[in-house]
Structures are given as C-alpha cells and as structure tokens.
Amino acid sequence: MSEDNIVMEKIIYTDDMLPARTPNGMSKIRSSNDAEVYSSGERYFPVMLVSTSDYKALDSAFMHRMFNEKGFKDNGNYGSAYDYFVESSAGQFKPTFDIYPITLPKNFSNYNSDSELILPAIDILVERSDFKARASKYEKEIPFIILHPLSREKALAQNSSFFNHQYKLQYSAKRAYTKNGYTFNNYAFISQKAEGKASSTSSKDVNMLGTFVHEFSHVIGLQDTYSADEQGYATIGPLPYDVMALGLRNGNGGYPPTFSSFEREAVGWLKPTEITNTDSVYELKNLSGMQAYAVSNPNKRDEYFLIEYRPAVGFDSKIGSSSYSGKQGKNGVLIWYIDYDYDVFFSNDPNGDLNHQRVEVRTVLSKNQDSFANFKFVNKSGKAKIDGIFNLVFDGDDRVCFTVKSSKSLDKCPEKVVASSSSIASSSSVSSSSGITSIVQKERHRVQMNVSRGMLNVEVPVSGKKTLRFYDALGNIFGLHTFEGSFASVNIFGENRSVFVQLDVNGRMLLAKRVQFR
Incomplete structure (x- = not known):
C-alpha cells in the first residue's frame, strides 16, 4: 500500500478546534518573540487530575512523575514532560506541573461540555490548601491543564466536543474564570487514559506522553501542522517530524520529536542564522545546541527555508518509528520550508491547502556528500541568495558541515572550534x-x-x-x-x-x- 492510501487519524474540524487568538500570537514570527509570556524560565502550571462519580483517575503520584521526573522511563517513555521541554529549549524553559486530584460529584455523562466539567473543577481547586500555598508561583492569569478520567474515544462517544484540545474559557464558557483573586483562562483539555482503556486505573494504561506534550504546546502558542485529506484523515504535513503533527505518536507515543527550529523560533528560544557568505564552510551543530540556518526570500521575509540537524538521539531517536502515522521519517539534516501568514496560522490549519503547504519538510539529507539545490519560493518575485547546500559531511552526532558552492570541495569538517x-x-x-x-x-x-x-x-x-x-x-x-x-x-x-x-x-x-x- 502506498503512503498516499494509508488511513490516518480521523479529524473532524469544528470551530472549537481553532486556537483562541491571544495578545501574544505568532503574527511577527521573524521579527520578535511572540511566545506566550510563560514559555521561558522556571514556570508553574496546575494540572487537575479529575475523577467523576463513575470513573476514577489514575494515580496522582505516577502522574506527577510522568510530568515532572527527570529521566522518567516508565511505560516506554524516553523522559517526562519536563524533560521534553527542557531538551527542546536547551534549558530556557523549565516547567513544573503541579498535580491536583479533583473529584467531581456527577457522572461523566452529566457534563455536556468541557466548560461544564472545568468550572466546577476549578471551584474545588481554588479552595484547596495546597493550591493556595502554591498560588504565588502561578501566572497572574493561570494557564492550566485538565485531565478527564476517560480515554479519548470513550469521551467522544459520550460527547463529540470531548476531543483533546486547547482553548480559552473566555470562549468556551463565555468568560474567564475569576474567584478568590485567581483568574483562569487558557487551558488544555486531555484524556488521562490510553485508547481503549476508559475504565482502567493502571498506570500502564495512561495516555501517550506525546499527547500531553502536544496539547500543552498549544497552550504556549503553537499550532497544528497536520491537516486532513478529502476523506477527513490526517495525511498532510510533516507527520513523523513534528510533535504538532503525528510525530506525537513516535515510539508508541513515548518519543515525541523535540520542537523544530521553526517552533523554537516561534516561542523565542532560537534565532536562525541567515546564510550570506557563499565562500564559507558552514558548521551546523545538533539542534540541541540551538543552532539552525535560514535561507530567506528577500522580498517576503516570512517565507524561508530552515536547515537543522537532528541525529537519532533522545526524543528524536524514534523519528523512523511512528506507531500510527504510516509515514516513517529518518534522521539527518532536515530542510524545512516555511511560509508564515498570521491569518492562516490563526485558523490552525497552515497545511490545509494541499497545493501550498506552509510548514513542510522538503527533504532529509542523511549521508555524506548529500546535497539540496532547490531553494525556490512560492512568491515568484523572491529569489534565494544561494542555490543550495552541497558536500555534506557528518561528524558524528555533534555536527555536520557543508558548503553553499558545489564547486567548493569538502571531505571532512574543519577542526572543532569551542x-x-x-x-x-x-x-x-x-x-x-x-x-x-x-x-x-x-x-x-x-x-x-x-x-x-x-x-x-x-x-x-x-x-x-x-x-x-x-x-x-x-x-x-x-x-x-x-x-x-x-x-x-x-x-x-x-x-x-x-x-x-x-x-x-x-x-x-x-x-x-x-x-x-x-
């Protein structure tokens, strides 16, 4: 079966799936840090671990470990949610997820919308003494995660709006929540349990780490980079390469790929270096070193290519082993094409146009002497300053080197510079x-x-x-x-x-x- 015929995850698009527009949206991605203000430094986020009268939550101590423990390895995970964001940001963002068990008095089926479940959960949360003791660590307007006690498909069977998503209470509940001096608005609504495990309370049946990371990444400002084909299946986008696509399922969901250089730029963690000198030998470090190169359209600054190096290490080591997308990736030098437009990204479907993908991996270079010479822009008036990258040389997992002139020979990287x-x-x-x-x-x-x-x-x-x-x-x-x-x-x-x-x-x-x- 060809890749084009493989059925992906069914996506039903509704207005509720669209991200809420925020004052710190991604409208000026190349010229400023447009991340939410809480995507850097040491930050604290409440996580409500909800039980209802008919469904019990997973063990709170285990969930605390999965979200916060350094080097967490249970259930086939490479690390915890904390590890993921520290690795993606090279230590610039260190989130702590405070787990609060919350028991709601009604059966799950009595809650007709996510806000009907969220608001009484916050009512309980703000009265807890442990929350009050921690409240000074939270933002003035507190972003949060709420974990409902079912699996995704079981919740959808009861209510079609109970998919995993990010939204804001000012839209879903028509108002931000304010009580006792606390304000809540931006949230991620996520199932606790793995697919097919609605009633289980075993930690082995927990939802994928990749799902938690994906939805929380929406909270800090990122959009989905997958889209759907004519049959409504997610077959479009940089599927195994991006946690905001179906890369969240890499390694059975325990190895979500770290943020791309585009996403690191979007949240203010990385500034790509524009390639300008055609006579140089370029050294490109592993993406964990927060380095990437850009080749930009001189007439449209938000249309550009990004060059990053992702060896098969850490969270990125399962790019070639996606458990669901049907499209397997490979490690190496990724050439991303980006055509950023605020309105298109605001609709949360940047790759909705099959003929104009705005976030895509054009190719992956994985062996010595590979090259790429197709820096072409959709905007016909734009012309790249360089033709391509040539004479690629890998120097282990640490770095690669290349030239931007095919005539300039290169058979090994220069001596390392500290x-x-x-x-x-x-x-x-x-x-x-x-x-x-x-x-x-x-x-x-x-x-x-x-x-x-x-x-x-x-x-x-x-x-x-x-x-x-x-x-x-x-x-x-x-x-x-x-x-x-x-x-x-x-x-x-x-x-x-x-x-x-x-x-x-x-x-x-x-x-x-x-x-x-x-």
Missing part, C-alpha cells in the same frame, strides 16, 4: 576569585563575573536579553540560562571542571571566557 567561536579558545580564564578583564568591545569592561560556592555570578549592567551558554572543552553545549535584568546567579555546582561560558546580549556575543569550577 562554542562555535574561536575567540573562546583564546579567551583568558576566570577562576573563583577573579573578575573579567577588558577585551575588545567597549561594553565588556562593565561586565563582572565570578564563581563562589559552585555558583557563577554575572553582572551585566546593560539593557536587553542576556543568554549564558555553557560548553565543555570539546565545544558541546551542556547548559543555557537566559535573563532580562542586570544580574544572574547560576548553579552549576558539581561540574568540577573547566567550562567555557559565552555571554550574548540581544543575540550578539559580548564575551566568552573559560571558567574553572572547584
């Missing part, structure tokens, strides 16, 4: 008692950096977004910290080694230093 900047290797060191000496840029003399009791303390008395990246001696990134103020204190206790620290301000490298932790 943290993608030769200036780091030659920088002077910082010990636990020293500060930073003045080097090159005029702002550098104003920066102070020291180590005390395993904490790296940095003072940057200039405005803008600051990013600290931490690299080992081989140039591999192992940590990242962002901050907006003038001071940051980062706990890297236990490293007990020399590491390289790179400081960027507003996306521009200010300095890079070697630091000895001891």
Whole structure:
C-alpha cells in the first residue's frame, strides 16, 4: 500500500478546534518573540487530575512523575514532560506541573461540555490548601491543564466536543474564570487514559506522553501542522517530524520529536542564522545546541527555508518509528520550508491547502556528500541568495558541515572550534576569585563575573536579553540560562571542571571566557 492510501487519524474540524487568538500570537514570527509570556524560565502550571462519580483517575503520584521526573522511563517513555521541554529549549524553559486530584460529584455523562466539567473543577481547586500555598508561583492569569478520567474515544462517544484540545474559557464558557483573586483562562483539555482503556486505573494504561506534550504546546502558542485529506484523515504535513503533527505518536507515543527550529523560533528560544557568505564552510551543530540556518526570500521575509540537524538521539531517536502515522521519517539534516501568514496560522490549519503547504519538510539529507539545490519560493518575485547546500559531511552526532558552492570541495569538517567561536579558545580564564578583564568591545569592561560556592555570578549592567551558554572543552553545549535584568546567579555546582561560558546580549556575543569550577 502506498503512503498516499494509508488511513490516518480521523479529524473532524469544528470551530472549537481553532486556537483562541491571544495578545501574544505568532503574527511577527521573524521579527520578535511572540511566545506566550510563560514559555521561558522556571514556570508553574496546575494540572487537575479529575475523577467523576463513575470513573476514577489514575494515580496522582505516577502522574506527577510522568510530568515532572527527570529521566522518567516508565511505560516506554524516553523522559517526562519536563524533560521534553527542557531538551527542546536547551534549558530556557523549565516547567513544573503541579498535580491536583479533583473529584467531581456527577457522572461523566452529566457534563455536556468541557466548560461544564472545568468550572466546577476549578471551584474545588481554588479552595484547596495546597493550591493556595502554591498560588504565588502561578501566572497572574493561570494557564492550566485538565485531565478527564476517560480515554479519548470513550469521551467522544459520550460527547463529540470531548476531543483533546486547547482553548480559552473566555470562549468556551463565555468568560474567564475569576474567584478568590485567581483568574483562569487558557487551558488544555486531555484524556488521562490510553485508547481503549476508559475504565482502567493502571498506570500502564495512561495516555501517550506525546499527547500531553502536544496539547500543552498549544497552550504556549503553537499550532497544528497536520491537516486532513478529502476523506477527513490526517495525511498532510510533516507527520513523523513534528510533535504538532503525528510525530506525537513516535515510539508508541513515548518519543515525541523535540520542537523544530521553526517552533523554537516561534516561542523565542532560537534565532536562525541567515546564510550570506557563499565562500564559507558552514558548521551546523545538533539542534540541541540551538543552532539552525535560514535561507530567506528577500522580498517576503516570512517565507524561508530552515536547515537543522537532528541525529537519532533522545526524543528524536524514534523519528523512523511512528506507531500510527504510516509515514516513517529518518534522521539527518532536515530542510524545512516555511511560509508564515498570521491569518492562516490563526485558523490552525497552515497545511490545509494541499497545493501550498506552509510548514513542510522538503527533504532529509542523511549521508555524506548529500546535497539540496532547490531553494525556490512560492512568491515568484523572491529569489534565494544561494542555490543550495552541497558536500555534506557528518561528524558524528555533534555536527555536520557543508558548503553553499558545489564547486567548493569538502571531505571532512574543519577542526572543532569551542562554542562555535574561536575567540573562546583564546579567551583568558576566570577562576573563583577573579573578575573579567577588558577585551575588545567597549561594553565588556562593565561586565563582572565570578564563581563562589559552585555558583557563577554575572553582572551585566546593560539593557536587553542576556543568554549564558555553557560548553565543555570539546565545544558541546551542556547548559543555557537566559535573563532580562542586570544580574544572574547560576548553579552549576558539581561540574568540577573547566567550562567555557559565552555571554550574548540581544543575540550578539559580548564575551566568552573559560571558567574553572572547584
């Protein structure tokens, strides 16, 4: 059977499936961080684990582990929801999901809409002493997850609006919820249990990790990238490559692929580098190093290609093993095509036009000397500055190298440069008692950096977004910290080694230093 004839997940489109428009939508994806304000840093989100009088919830301790435990491996999962977002963001986003068991007094069938179930659940939540003790950690308007006690298909059999989805109470309930000084609006509505396991209370019958990740990713601003064919089946889009498509089912749902470079850009975690110099040899690090290249339409800045490297590691190691999509992927250098339009994305169907896919993987390069030379734009007046990428060379799982001239030969990657900047290797060191000496840029003399009791303390008395990246001696990134103020204190206790620290301000490298932790 050909891929085109494989039946996918049936999707019934209704107005309720559309994402609510938010003040921080994705309307300026190439020029600003349009993520929800709570998609960076350490954030806390309440998760209501609902039981009804006729259906019991899964064990709350197990659910807490699945959402929060570092290195969670039960039920064939690569990690927890926390692990997923930390890996996708390279540590820029660290969500904690507070699990609150909630028992509703009626049978499940007595709730005729998601809001009829949600509002009484919040009524119970806001009176709980453990919620009140944690409430100061939540946002002013609290985004939340509600997990109902059935499987997806069992819930749909009772009510066609009970599919897994993200929405806002201001639309589903005609008002945001406000009580006791708390406000709730943006939410994800998700089944606790796996398909066919409506009555089970065994943790082995829990819903897929990929489903929880997918719906919560809507909460922080992402849209679906799958779409449906004429028969209403999800056969369109970057299916195994994207958690916002059917990649949520990779590895039986336990290995959802990490955010694409497009999605990392959308939520403000990554800024692609435009390819401009046709004489260079380009080094592209594993996507976990938060690097991607762009080839943009000079006449339409939101139409562009993205080049990212995804080896078969971590959550991305099952791209070639999707349990449901019918289309198997492969690891390597992914060439994405993006044609961003706010109104189309707002409809939550960017790939609805079969003849104009707005988010797609054009090809995957997976072996040495592969090439791609088809940077063509839908906008006929647009012309890429480069013809393609050529002479691809893989250097393990860490990086690949390529040229943008077919005539420029390349048979191996150049010698590694620490943290993608030769200036780091030659920088002077910082010990636990020293500060930073003045080097090159005029702002550098104003920066102070020291180590005390395993904490790296940095003072940057200039405005803008600051990013600290931490690299080992081989140039591999192992940590990242962002901050907006003038001071940051980062706990890297236990490293007990020399590491390289790179400081960027507003996306521009200010300095890079070697630091000895001891």
